[in-house]
Amino acid sequence: MVLNKQLTFLDLFSGIGGFKIALERAGFKSIGFCDNDEYANKLYRAYFKNDKELFYDDIRKINTSELPDFDILCAGFPCQSFSIAGKRRGFEDTRGTMFFEVARILKDKRPKYFILENVKGLLNHDGGKTFQTILKVLSDIGYSVQWQLLNSKFFGVPQNRERVYIVGCYGKECTGKIFPLSGSNSENYSEVRIKQIPPTIGNSQGNRVYFTDGLSTCLTSNGGGQGGKTGLYFINKPRFDKYKQSDIVETLKVAGDTPLMKVRNGTKKGFDEACIGDGINLAYPQSRTRRGRVGKGCSQTLDTNCNMGTIDDYRIRRLTPLECFRLQGFPDEMVKVARDIGLADCRLYKMAGNAITVNVAEAVARKIADCEQSAEGLEKSKTADPFNASNQAAEVENGST
Numbered sequence: 001m002v003l004n005k006q007l008t009f010l011d012l013f014s015g016i017g018g019f020k021i022a023l024e025r026a027g028f029k030s031i032g033f034c035d036n037d038e039y040a041n042k043l044y045r046a047y048f049k050n051d052k053e054l055f056y057d058d059i060r061k062i063n064t065s066e067l068p069d070f071d072i073l074c075a076g077f078p079c080q081s082f083s084i085a086g087k088r089r090g091f092e093d094t095r096g097t098m099f100f101e102v103a104r105i106l107k108d109k110r111p112k113y114f115i116l117e118n119v120k121g122l123l124n125h126d127g128g129k130t131f132q133t134i135l136k137v138l139s140d141i142g143y144s145v146q147w148q149l150l151n152s153k154f155f156g157v158p159q160n161r162e163r164v165y166i167v168g169c170y171g172k173e174c175t176g177k178i179f180p181l182s183g184s185n186s187e188n189y190s191e192v193r194i195k196q197i198p199p200t201i202g203n204s205q206g207n208r209v210y211f212t213d214g215l216s217t218c219l220t221s222n223g224g225g226q227g228g229k230t231g232l233y234f235i236n237k238p239r240f241d242k243y244k245q246s247d248i249v250e251t252l253k254v255a256g257d258t259p260l261m262k263v264r265n266g267t268k269k270g271f272d273e274a275c276i277g278d279g280i281n282l283a284y285p286q287s288r289t290r291r292g293r294v295g296k297g298c299s300q301t302l303d304t305n306c307n308m309g310t311i312d313d314y315r316i317r318r319l320t321p322l323e324c325f326r327l328q329g330f331p332d333e334m335v336k337v338a339r340d341i342g343l344a345d346c347r348l349y350k351m352a353g354n355a356i357t358v359n360v361a362e363a364v365a366r367k368i369a370d371c372e373q374s375a376e377g378l379e380k381s382k383t384a385d386p387f388n389a390s391n392q393a394a395e396v397e398n399g400s401t
């Protein structure tokens with residue numbers, strides 16, 4: 001989409017640039033970025049080659065009187081203090097107060113739009129008071145605020161990841177409706193499943209093969225292989241090093257053409273069955289009480305340690321960094337660049353777990369672009385026909401006719 005004026009954006013808490021990729025795809029242009037993570041910044045620079053953009057290594061150091069104007073502020077502000085997985089200290093935690101730094105910049109610069117992203121836990125933190133405060137602060141600055149909980153699995157990646165997106169538009173002239181993104185548009189956002197690809201000739205089962213279309217975990221083993229011949233494989237322990245001590249996986253059997261693994265959990269039955277293409281939660285492998293370890297055709301939410309696994313070559317293995325980046329909608333090239341600059345796997349897992357899902361942010365950004373285009377069209381028709389209906393309605397409202 002081409003707008004008459006290209007809108008610009010500021011990428012706060014930029015991480016590895018999920019918002020940057022999304023907003024650039026929607027036709028917007030970055031003026032700068034801000035993050036205090038040395039490794040994320042290193043990858044951001046190496047991948048985007050963006051020497052000309054402004055950079056801040058701490059949001060608290062941004063002096064708004066020196067900051068150029070921009071049209072869209074985007075920020076996935078730190079979420080640990082609101083996350084159900086954390087201690088949930090909210091605004092009492094300095095990481096929670098980062099929201100007020102965002103509000104400070106919005107108040108001083110008043111960009112036309114903002115897009116904020118955070119964990120689902122923000123909605124019910126402190127009985128909903130935290131979210132209410134956030135909405136009130138934003139509305140008091142002068143923004144019309146809309147929000148929606150969006151799940152990555154409906155936006156082209158097989159990851160069950162729910163995040164709240166808050167979009168604001170400054171001033172009365174902003175009428176654009178960004179949400180709901182599903183509902184009326186739901187046919188565009190169907191659920192994606194982790195895909196299995198047939199074994200490739202000359203490829204051993206142990207090799208990892210990835211789809212070039214990029215989004216899914218792709219496994220080479222299938223029921224027509226060894227499992228298909230013998231009908232039953234018994235493995236007491238998964239072969240992946242970290243989980244050697246665990247008894248999370250008990251048996252591998254073959255149901256029809258599908259190899260199944262029993263994954264121990266805390267249900268009455270005592271296990272879930274996982275097959276190729278399912279995501280398996282590897283956290284707390286010794287636990288006998290954890291439930292819901294298996295995601296059918298879908299990874300559960302990636303975290304910063306990557307505790308997600310999948311079945312490959314008749315064993316459970318942890319997802320690779322490349323797979324984690326794909327589950328977040330990032331291009332494969334980014335992992336290649338990360339390798340070239342020597343970033344270790346643990347850093348890549350953390351970056352992927354912290355990131356926004358690019359596809360979701362892109363859908364939101366494209367809705368903003370649509371609103372802008374409609375506004376431009378309206379403006380044009382007003383200029384072309386000064387007596388058009390909407391002008392007359394405004395005059396009646398103002399009591400000027």
Ligand SMILES: C[S@@+](CC[C@H](N)C(=O)[O-])C[C@H]1O[C@@H](n2cnc3c(N)ncnc32)[C@H](O)[C@@H]1O
Pocket residue numbers: 013014015016017018019034035036037040057058059060075076077078079098351354355356
């Ligand atoms: C939830 S992550 C955002 C990730 C990003 N949206 C992406 O796609 O990769 C939050 C980020 O805030 C950064 N951060 C935390 N405190 C900060 C501060 N005071 N100034 C700038 N960045 C900060 C962290 O390093 C982290 O990368």
